[in-house]
Amino acid sequence: MSEHxxxxxxxxxxxxxxxxxxxxxxxxxxxxxxxxxxENGAGKTTLLKHVLGFLKPQQGTVRVFGLDPVADPPGVLGRIGHLSETRDLPTWMTIRELFEFTRAFYPKWDPVYAEELRMMFELSLNQKVPTLSRGQLARAGLLLALAHRPPLLVLDEPSSGLDPVVRKDILDAIIRTVVDEGRTVLFSSHLLDEVQRVSDRVAILDQGKILLTSPLDEVLVSHYQLTVSFQEPQPFFPELEGALTWSGSGREWKIICNGQKQELEVALQELKAEILEQAAPTLEEIFVARMKSAARSSFEE
Structure with a gap:
């Protein structure tokens, strides 16, 4: 099998x-x-459905563990733990019945680990699925995805709409399962601070296209935020190579930049602009800058 x-x-x-x-x-x-x-509608869920074999590619290929998930569902799905954004669980079951039902599909189900997760997520075995809160549904769904110790977790917006405590539970479970056992996680999220907290690699999707895919460290290092001051007030910020987006007015502006730092500094010097401050942008700031830059390029085309 490939290392991917x-x-x-x-x-x-x-x-x-x-x-x-x-x-x-x-x-x-x-x-x-x-x-x-x-953003919503960018294609994240559609991409995950192809990984799971729920959709057949109209063009291109998808391989999971070296296998085609459409042609070989048993060879792929039995090794994946999946949490959908909709949290669809059988409504006529208790938590205990839900565990027993799911366990029957997975020979590698670990009852000790499942009980450990149940206690951590504070789920009662006698509680019925329809009575679960949204947060409890997410915890139950994640437990089912983790308990058979799959080598791959595919999570669609795992913490969407959840309170901070529940989100932390989910993130902690993801972190622990990867650190302790070296498993792989592919997850979609619009919560960029959480993506930055747990991810090794990131990809930004925009209208079905990949804007960026890279190790997270490289993404953060290759972008920077500058605060610049012009000698005279500027009615608008000049177009500069490497500047993804900008905000401000008059003399002082903030810009998010990607690479080409030396060229940008030379261009600013030629415009008699002084760099007042340099800072490291967050992943969310980089994401917004990339989206604005893509929208501007699309408009100009």
Whole structure:
């Protein structure tokens, strides 16, 4: 098997007139936590459905553990723990019945680990699924995804709409399972601070296209935020190579930049602008800058 648990090459998918995925290629290495970020409708869930074999590629290929998830569902799905954003669980069951029902599908179900997670997530065995809060549903779904100790976790917005305590539980479970056992996680999220906290690698999706895919450390190091001051007030910020986005007015402006730092500094000197401060932007700030830059480029085209 390749060192990459997931390999996606030139994947495209259209629903009617909407291009949901457009020539997407990315690889998820074994033992990594891979964060997939993008706005609603960017194609994150569609991409995850292809990984799970729920959708057949119209163009390109998807391989999970070296296998085609559409052609070989037993060989792929039995090794994946999946948590969907909808948290769909059988409504006629108690937590105990839900565990026993799910356990029957997974020979490697670990009852000791399942009980450990149940206690950590504070779930009662006698509680019925319809009475669970949204947070409890997320905890129960994550428990089912983890308890058979799959080598790959695929999580779609695992902490969406949840309170901070529940989100921390979920993130802690992800971190522990990867650190302790070297498993692989692919998850989508719009909560960029959490993606930054747990991810080794990230990919930014925009309107079905990959804007960026790289190790998180490289993304953070290659972007920077500058506060600059011009001698004279500026009615608008000048177009500069490497400047993704900018905000401010008059003399003082803040810009988010990507690479080409020396060229940008020379251009600012030629404009008689002084760099007052340099800071490291967060992943969320980088994401917003990338999205604005992509929207501007699309508009200009």
């Amino acid at each position: 648990v997931i390999e996606i090459s030139d994947l495209s998918r259209r629903f009617g007139k909407k291009q949901a995925l457009d020539n997407v290629s990315l690889s998820v290495p074994e033992g990594a936590v891979f964060g997939l970020v993008g």
